[in-house]
Amino acid sequence: MYAEERHQLIVEQARRDGRVDVTALASGLDVATETIRRDLTMLERQGLLRRVHGGAIPVERLGFEPGLAQRAAALIGEKERIAKAAVAELPDEGSILLDAGTTTARLAEQLPADRELTVVTNGLAIAALLANRPNINLFIVGGRVRSRTHAMVGEWTRNPLADTYVDVAFMGTNGISVQRGLTTPDSAEADVKRQMMASARRTVVLADHTKFAADHFARFGRVDEVDVVITDSGLDAEVADELSDAGPRVVRA
Numbered sequence: 001m002y003a004e005e006r007h008q009l010i011v012e013q014a015r016r017d018g019r020v021d022v023t024a025l026a027s028g029l030d031v032a033t034e035t036i037r038r039d040l041t042m043l044e045r046q047g048l049l050r051r052v053h054g055g056a057i058p059v060e061r062l063g064f065e066p067g068l069a070q071r072a073a074a075l076i077g078e079k080e081r082i083a084k085a086a087v088a089e090l091p092d093e094g095s096i097l098l099d100a101g102t103t104t105a106r107l108a109e110q111l112p113a114d115r116e117l118t119v120v121t122n123g124l125a126i127a128a129l130l131a132n133r134p135n136i137n138l139f140i141v142g143g144r145v146r147s148r149t150h151a152m153v154g155e156w157t158r159n160p161l162a163d164t165y166v167d168v169a170f171m172g173t174n175g176i177s178v179q180r181g182l183t184t185p186d187s188a189e190a191d192v193k194r195q196m197m198a199s200a201r202r203t204v205v206l207a208d209h210t211k212f213a214a215d216h217f218a219r220f221g222r223v224d225e226v227d228v229v230i231t232d233s234g235l236d237a238e239v240a241d242e243l244s245d246a247g248p249r250v251v252r253a
Contacts (some may be wrong), residue, residue: 101172
């Protein structure tokens with residue numbers, strides 16, 4: 001295989017999966033890891049990828065925010081495992097906050113039917129999922145609806161949250177890294193997420209492996225402000241250890 005063909009395959013895989021791993025690429029393409037590292041460096045110089053620990057991510061992930069339908073269709077199995085693992089972080093009874101997002105929506109589907117819970121959310125899709133559940137005392141915070149994510153944002157969302165205090169906030173994020181914390185492309189969503197974390201005794205972040213080492217425009221929290229991070233087994237063990245050393249307990253489902 002010519003180098004140009006290899007480069008094309010690497011970029012296609014990065015765009016499809018959200019991230020490529022040096023070791024996995026070397027094995028799959030039957031070349032040395034050093035060859036892959038040189039390939040990634042070349043692709044970074046061409047502005048197609050950005051190097052991260054152990055691999056690379058497509059540059060689109062740094063500024064492009066996919067729509068809700070596109071995100072819901074990605075990494076379905078991983079999100080399902082993350083949601084099932086997150087059930088262990090639910091209180092036996094009490095109140096939780098579900099941030100708008102496709103992984104938190106999976107958790108909404110997994111909420112036990114035999115447990116009385118008060119749920120606060122700013123996500124339209126999550127509210128629709130829970131509206132008819134008799135064991136759920138559902139509160140929807142209002143505000144402006146972002147068409148791309150169906151999340152409610154703005155002062156009408158943030159102000160009621162400031163007067164709310166829940167047992168656990170289950171948060172989504174577009175990016176997470178030890179150096180830059182929790183990030184998202186939209187500053188209005190970041191503002192609401194920041195208030196959500198402040199309104200909870202404990203914060204649990206649900207994030208698939210493609211979110212790690214990705215950075216976006218607006219930061220809404222530090223890693224050491226998070227109690228638990230639940231991700232999938234696709235996250236590199238070294239990255240998980242680095243994150244754990246910074247504060248939160250890391251669960252790889």
